Amino acid sequence: MKLCRILLSLLFASFLLAGCGGQGDDSRSGQEEDAHKAMSVDKKAAASSRAAAADKKAYVEPPKLDIPFHKEKLDNGLTVIVHEDRKAPVVAINIWYKVGSKDEESGKTGFAHLFEHLMFNGSENYPGEYFEPFQRSGATDMNGTTNNDRTNYFETVPTGALDMALWMESDRMGHFSGAITQEVLDEQRGVVKNEKRQGENAPYGKAFDTIASSTFPPFHPYSWTPIGSMEDLDNASVEDVKQWFADYYQPANAILVIAGDITVEEAMAKAREYFGDIPSSSAPSQLKNWELPDQVNKREEMFDQVPQTRIYKVWNVPAIGSEEEDALDLIASMLANRQNSLLYRRLVRDEQLATNVSAFYYGRQLAGQLMVIVDVKPGQPLEKVEKLLDEELRQFAKDGVTVEELRRIKQSEFASLVKGLEKIGGFGGKSDILARSEFYYGDPGALIDGLQDYARITALQVQEVASRWLTENSYTLVIRPREDFSAAAEGVDRSELPAVDKSVELELPAQHEFTLDNGLRVVLAERHDTPVIFMNLQFHSGAAADGDKPGLASVAARMLSEGAGELDGLQFSAREEELGASIGAGSGLDYNSITFSALKTQLEPSLDLFAQVITQPLFQQEDLARVKSNRLDAIAQEEAQPQGLALRSLPPLLFGKGHPYGAPLTGSGTVEGIEAITRDDLVNFHDKWVRPDNATLTVVGDVTQEELEPLLNSALADWEKPEEELARIPVPDVERPQEARVYLLDRPDAEQTYIMAGLVMPPWSREDAEAFDAMATIIAGKFTSRVNMNLREDKHWSYGARAVSLDTEGQRPYILFAPVQTDKTAPSIRELLKEYRDYLGDKPAREKELADYRDDEVLKQSARFQTKSQLLSSIAWQVEKGLSLEYVAEYPQRVAALTVGDVEASAEKYLAPQQFTWVIVGDLDEIQEDIEALDIGPVEVLSQ
Known part of the structure; x- marks a missing residue:
C-alpha cells in the first residue's frame, strides 16, 4: 500500500x-489623480511584462x-x-x-x-x-x-x-x-x-x-x-x-x-x-x-x-x-x-x-x-x-x-x-x-x-x-x-523525562485501618474523585486448600455468583443491575477473594447484597451440576491446547502430586477432582475458610471511615468468627532436582512445539525483590529480553519467548515458555540454555540493560495507581505481604538504586538452568530423537 x-x-x-504592490493617497487633486492613473497603467503594464518575463524564466525545458x-x-x-x-x-x-x-x-x-x-x-x-x-x-x-x-x-x-x-x-x-x-x-x-x-x-x-x-x-x-x-x-x-x-x-x-x-x-x-x-x-x-x-x-x-x-x-x-x-x-x-x-x-x-x-x-x-x-x-x-x-x-x-x-x-x-x-x-x-x-x-x-x-x-x-x-x-x-504523559503531568521539560522519572515519588492516599465488631480487619484508602466504592475481601484458602479435590476452591468461587440469601442466580443478577453494583469472586493458589463495587448513593443496600454472598451463598445442586459440566468442558479444551496441556502437566512434576501447588496452573482443577465435588464440599469449604478472622477487607473509594465503619458493622453483624480454631495450610518446601529432567507429550502432526521449563524458586523476599524482578526481566521477562530477542528477532523460530515467576506464599514456580517451529525444537532448547548459561557466566547483565529496565519500571509507576481498582489491587498485595504503605510508595527509589552487582547476585542466587524441569509438547516423531541427542537430562514420555 x-x-x-x-x-x-x-x-x-x-x-x-x-x-505585491501598495495603494495611493486619496487626498490628491484631480490632476494628480489623473497623472497617478496614467502612472498606474504604466506600472501595471510593467508589472505584467515583468511577470511574463518571470514566468518565462520559471520555465524549465x-x-x-x-x-x-x-x-x-x-x-x-x-x-x-x-x-x-x-x-x-x-x-x-x-x-x-x-x-x-x-x-x-x-x-x-x-x-x-x-x-x-x-x-x-x-x-x-x-x-x-x-x-x-x-x-x-x-x-x-x-x-x-x-x-x-x-x-x-x-x-x-x-x-x-x-x-x-x-x-x-x-x-x-x-x-x-x-x-x-x-x-x-x-x-x-x-x-x-x-x-x-x-x-x-x-x-x-x-x-x-x-x-x-x-x-x-x-x-x-x-x-x-x-x-x-x-x-x-x-x-x-x-x-x-x-x-x-x-x-x-x-x-x-x-x-x-x-x-x-x-x-x-x-x-x-x-x-x-x-x-x-x-x-x-x-x-x-x-x-x-x-x-x-x-x-x-x-x-x-x-x-x-x-x-x-x-x-x-x-x-x-x-x-x-x-x-x-x-x-x-x-x-x-x-x-x-x-x-x-x-x-x-x-x-x-x-x-x-x-x-x-x-x-x-x-x-x-x-x-x-x-x-x-x-x-x-x-x-x-x-x-x-x-x-x-x-x-x-x-x-x-x-x-x-x-x-x-x-x-x-x-x-x-x-x-x-x-x-x-x-x-x-x-x-x-x-x-x-x-x-x-x-x-x-x-x-x-x-x-x-x-x-x-x-x-x-x-x-x-x-x-x-x-x-x-x-x-x-x-x-x-x-x-x-508515551513518557510525555507523565512528564506533562509533572510540568517537566520532556528532554529531562528520564531523570525526572528516576526520582519520581508516588503520592498515595493515606490508609486508615480499623477492625469491625466481628474481628474483620479493614484497610481503607479514600479517593473522592468519583462517587464509587471498590472492595476486595481476601481470605486464605485458594487452590492450596483443595486437598484431594483439585478445583474445589475455584468452583466455590464460581458458585458465589449463582445466588445468595433468598435470591437465585438470575434474581441476584437483576438486583445487582438495579443497584448498579457488581459482586464477583476469584481464586488463586493461596487466596480466594470476593470483589465488590457500588455507587455511593446505593452503598447501604449494595452492602446488604454483599453480605448475603459472604454469609448465605445458596450453592444449589442444579447450579453446581451446570458449573461442574462447564468446568469439565474447559479442562478438555485446555488439554487440547499445547499451552494448556503444559500448564496442567508441569506443577505436579515440580512440586509433586500431593503438594498444595501441584494442581494445574490453569486453576481449573482435574477431571477427577471436579467430578468428586459435592454441595457439602462447597458448604464445608465456605464454613472453613470464609470467616472474619481469616480475611482482610481492602476498600478504596468515595467514603470515609466514619461513614463506612457503621455500615459494615451493620451489614456483617451476622458474620461471626466460629468457635473452631482457624485451620492452617501447610506448604512444605521441595528440593530442586539434581539434574534437568525432560518430559515429552505427543501431539502428532503438531505445527509447532510448545516448550516449557520450570524451576522452583525460594519464596518472595522484600530484601531482594527488586533485584530479582530486574534479573528475571532482563533474561526473559519482556519483549526485549535476551531469550525473546534470540528466538523471535534473531532466529525467527518463535512468535515470542518469555518467563514468569508466580507470586505465592511458599516457594514460587518460575516458568519459561516458548512456542517454536517444529524443526527448530532442539536448536531452540539449546539457545535457551545458552542464554541462561551466558547470563550466569561471561555475559552477565549489562549496565544498559539495567538502565533500560530501571527507566521503564519507574515510568510505569506514574500510571500504576490511576484507577481505584488499580489502587485496590496494590493495597491487597501490600496487605498480603504484610507491608506498609511507605514500602509501596518508595518502590521507584529502590528500583532506581539497583546496580549491576545486585542483578548478578540475584541471578547466581536464583537461576539454575541445569535444574530445569522441561515439559515439551509436540510431534514426537519429529522432535524426540533430536531432544534426546541434546543429552540435557533423562527423557520420559508422559501418558495422556
Missing part, C-alpha cells in the same frame, strides 16, 4: 516568494522522453498496453485492477487488501505458493500493492519466462474462485491481521488511520485505510470473498501492461492467447468523483511508543486530474524533503527545533490531501515548533516563491523521473507509468505528455494555489512519546 506519484517524487519540497505504446481492448473488455524496449532480454508485466479500498462498504473494510494477499496463494490450476515458479525463473521486481483506488500486481521476468508469467497471471484472473477455501482465507486473514498489528505496533503506526477517519466524513470512501479493521477482517466469509472476486477481478475491470523485449504483435497475440477466453460480466460501476470534504479545523493528540514527538498537518485539496495538481505537487516539494527546502532549512538547520520535515501531495481519484510532517527534536518545546511552523506556512501562502527555487525543483524532479525510467518494471518503471496514466487519466501517455504543463507552472500559480489551500483551517495530529 505504497502511494507512488510517478511524475514527481513526493518526498522533496521547497518554497517560492513573490511580492522538460527532458525529451518518449514511451511509445500500443493500446487495444480485447473482446472481453481487457485493456492491453504494450511497450517495446529491446535494451535487455526481460519483459515486465503490470496488471492494475480498478478496485481499491474506496470500493468497499462500511462493515466490509479491508477486502481489497485481503484479496491481494489471497491472490498470492495459487490458483485453481496451480495450487500452492504463487511465487514458487517465479523464484525458479529469475523473476525480479515481483509484488502486489493495494491503495484506496486500485490493486496491482507486477513482475519482471526473462523473455524466456514470459509465457509462464502470463499463464500464471491469467490463471488467477480467470481461474481463481475455486482456489478460495476457508483454510486459505483463514491463513491470509491471519497474515493481514499480523501485518496490521505490525504496522500499528510500529512507531507512529496509527497515524494514517487516525488522519483518514478525522479528515473525511463517516462513510466517505477515504475515511478508512486499505488495511481495514480487525472486526471486518474477522467477519469476512468465503462467500464474501468469492463475490468480491466475481465483481471486480474480471478482464473488463483490468489494465494489462506488457513492456520490454517483445514486439507489439507478439505481445497482443500472447494477451489474446492467455486472457482472451476469460469472460467478463458487466463492468462494475466506478466512483468517478465525490464532493471535496470541507476543510477540517481540528487538533488531536495521541501517545505512542515513539522516540520523539511528531506533528502532522493536513489540508483537504483537489484530486488527481485537477488543474491544481501540478502546483500542489510543487508546493510539497518546496516545503520540505530537501536540505534547502523552506521548512527543513528553518526548522532543522537554522533553529534546530526538528530532526526532519517532510511533505507530500496525496493525490487520489476522489480527493487529495496535502500533508506536512515534522519530527520535533527531543527536548524542544512543541509549542515553539508549532508556532514557527505555522508562521512559515502563513508567510509562504502570502508571499509565494522565487523563480530560481522553482526552477531548481523542476529540474531536480525531472532528473528523478528520467532515472526512474531506466527500468521497465517495478515502482516508477515504464510499465508502471503506462498503467498509472491509463488508470487515472484514461491515456497511457498522459503523464509524459503532461511534462510540458508541469514545466510551465509559474511562481504566481504556485503562490495562488498555496494561498487557496494552506489556510489556518487544517487538521493537526500530534503523536507524543
Whole structure:
C-alpha cells in the first residue's frame, strides 16, 4: 500500500516568494489623480511584462522522453498496453485492477487488501505458493500493492519466462474462485491481521488511520485505510470473498501492461492467447468523483511508543486530474524533503527545533490531501515548533516563491523521473507509468505528455494555489512519546523525562485501618474523585486448600455468583443491575477473594447484597451440576491446547502430586477432582475458610471511615468468627532436582512445539525483590529480553519467548515458555540454555540493560495507581505481604538504586538452568530423537 506519484517524487519540497504592490493617497487633486492613473497603467503594464518575463524564466525545458505504446481492448473488455524496449532480454508485466479500498462498504473494510494477499496463494490450476515458479525463473521486481483506488500486481521476468508469467497471471484472473477455501482465507486473514498489528505496533503506526477517519466524513470512501479493521477482517466469509472476486477481478475491470523485449504483435497475440477466453460480466460501476470534504479545523493528540514527538498537518485539496495538481505537487516539494527546502532549512538547520520535515501531495481519484510532517527534536518545546511552523506556512501562502527555487525543483524532479525510467518494471518503471496514466487519466501517455504543463507552472500559480489551500483551517495530529504523559503531568521539560522519572515519588492516599465488631480487619484508602466504592475481601484458602479435590476452591468461587440469601442466580443478577453494583469472586493458589463495587448513593443496600454472598451463598445442586459440566468442558479444551496441556502437566512434576501447588496452573482443577465435588464440599469449604478472622477487607473509594465503619458493622453483624480454631495450610518446601529432567507429550502432526521449563524458586523476599524482578526481566521477562530477542528477532523460530515467576506464599514456580517451529525444537532448547548459561557466566547483565529496565519500571509507576481498582489491587498485595504503605510508595527509589552487582547476585542466587524441569509438547516423531541427542537430562514420555 505504497502511494507512488510517478511524475514527481513526493518526498522533496521547497518554497517560492513573490511580492505585491501598495495603494495611493486619496487626498490628491484631480490632476494628480489623473497623472497617478496614467502612472498606474504604466506600472501595471510593467508589472505584467515583468511577470511574463518571470514566468518565462520559471520555465524549465522538460527532458525529451518518449514511451511509445500500443493500446487495444480485447473482446472481453481487457485493456492491453504494450511497450517495446529491446535494451535487455526481460519483459515486465503490470496488471492494475480498478478496485481499491474506496470500493468497499462500511462493515466490509479491508477486502481489497485481503484479496491481494489471497491472490498470492495459487490458483485453481496451480495450487500452492504463487511465487514458487517465479523464484525458479529469475523473476525480479515481483509484488502486489493495494491503495484506496486500485490493486496491482507486477513482475519482471526473462523473455524466456514470459509465457509462464502470463499463464500464471491469467490463471488467477480467470481461474481463481475455486482456489478460495476457508483454510486459505483463514491463513491470509491471519497474515493481514499480523501485518496490521505490525504496522500499528510500529512507531507512529496509527497515524494514517487516525488522519483518514478525522479528515473525511463517516462513510466517505477515504475515511478508512486499505488495511481495514480487525472486526471486518474477522467477519469476512468465503462467500464474501468469492463475490468480491466475481465483481471486480474480471478482464473488463483490468489494465494489462506488457513492456520490454517483445514486439507489439507478439505481445497482443500472447494477451489474446492467455486472457482472451476469460469472460467478463458487466463492468462494475466506478466512483468517478465525490464532493471535496470541507476543510477540517481540528487538533488531536495521541501517545505512542515513539522516540520523539511528531506533528502532522493536513489540508483537504483537489484530486488527481485537477488543474491544481501540478502546483500542489510543487508546493510539497518546496516545503520540505530537501536540505534547502523552506521548512527543513528553518526548522532543522537554522533553529534546530526538528530532526526532519517532510511533505507530500496525496493525490487520489476522489480527493487529495496535502500533508506536512515534522519530527520535533527531543527536548524542544512543541509549542515553539508549532508556532514557527505555522508562521512559515502563513508567510509562504502570502508571499509565494522565487523563480530560481522553482526552477531548481523542476529540474531536480525531472532528473528523478528520467532515472526512474531506466527500468521497465517495478515502482516508477515504464510499465508502471503506462498503467498509472491509463488508470487515472484514461491515456497511457498522459503523464509524459503532461511534462510540458508541469514545466510551465509559474511562481504566481504556485503562490495562488498555496494561498487557496494552506489556510489556518487544517487538521493537526500530534503523536507524543508515551513518557510525555507523565512528564506533562509533572510540568517537566520532556528532554529531562528520564531523570525526572528516576526520582519520581508516588503520592498515595493515606490508609486508615480499623477492625469491625466481628474481628474483620479493614484497610481503607479514600479517593473522592468519583462517587464509587471498590472492595476486595481476601481470605486464605485458594487452590492450596483443595486437598484431594483439585478445583474445589475455584468452583466455590464460581458458585458465589449463582445466588445468595433468598435470591437465585438470575434474581441476584437483576438486583445487582438495579443497584448498579457488581459482586464477583476469584481464586488463586493461596487466596480466594470476593470483589465488590457500588455507587455511593446505593452503598447501604449494595452492602446488604454483599453480605448475603459472604454469609448465605445458596450453592444449589442444579447450579453446581451446570458449573461442574462447564468446568469439565474447559479442562478438555485446555488439554487440547499445547499451552494448556503444559500448564496442567508441569506443577505436579515440580512440586509433586500431593503438594498444595501441584494442581494445574490453569486453576481449573482435574477431571477427577471436579467430578468428586459435592454441595457439602462447597458448604464445608465456605464454613472453613470464609470467616472474619481469616480475611482482610481492602476498600478504596468515595467514603470515609466514619461513614463506612457503621455500615459494615451493620451489614456483617451476622458474620461471626466460629468457635473452631482457624485451620492452617501447610506448604512444605521441595528440593530442586539434581539434574534437568525432560518430559515429552505427543501431539502428532503438531505445527509447532510448545516448550516449557520450570524451576522452583525460594519464596518472595522484600530484601531482594527488586533485584530479582530486574534479573528475571532482563533474561526473559519482556519483549526485549535476551531469550525473546534470540528466538523471535534473531532466529525467527518463535512468535515470542518469555518467563514468569508466580507470586505465592511458599516457594514460587518460575516458568519459561516458548512456542517454536517444529524443526527448530532442539536448536531452540539449546539457545535457551545458552542464554541462561551466558547470563550466569561471561555475559552477565549489562549496565544498559539495567538502565533500560530501571527507566521503564519507574515510568510505569506514574500510571500504576490511576484507577481505584488499580489502587485496590496494590493495597491487597501490600496487605498480603504484610507491608506498609511507605514500602509501596518508595518502590521507584529502590528500583532506581539497583546496580549491576545486585542483578548478578540475584541471578547466581536464583537461576539454575541445569535444574530445569522441561515439559515439551509436540510431534514426537519429529522432535524426540533430536531432544534426546541434546543429552540435557533423562527423557520420559508422559501418558495422556
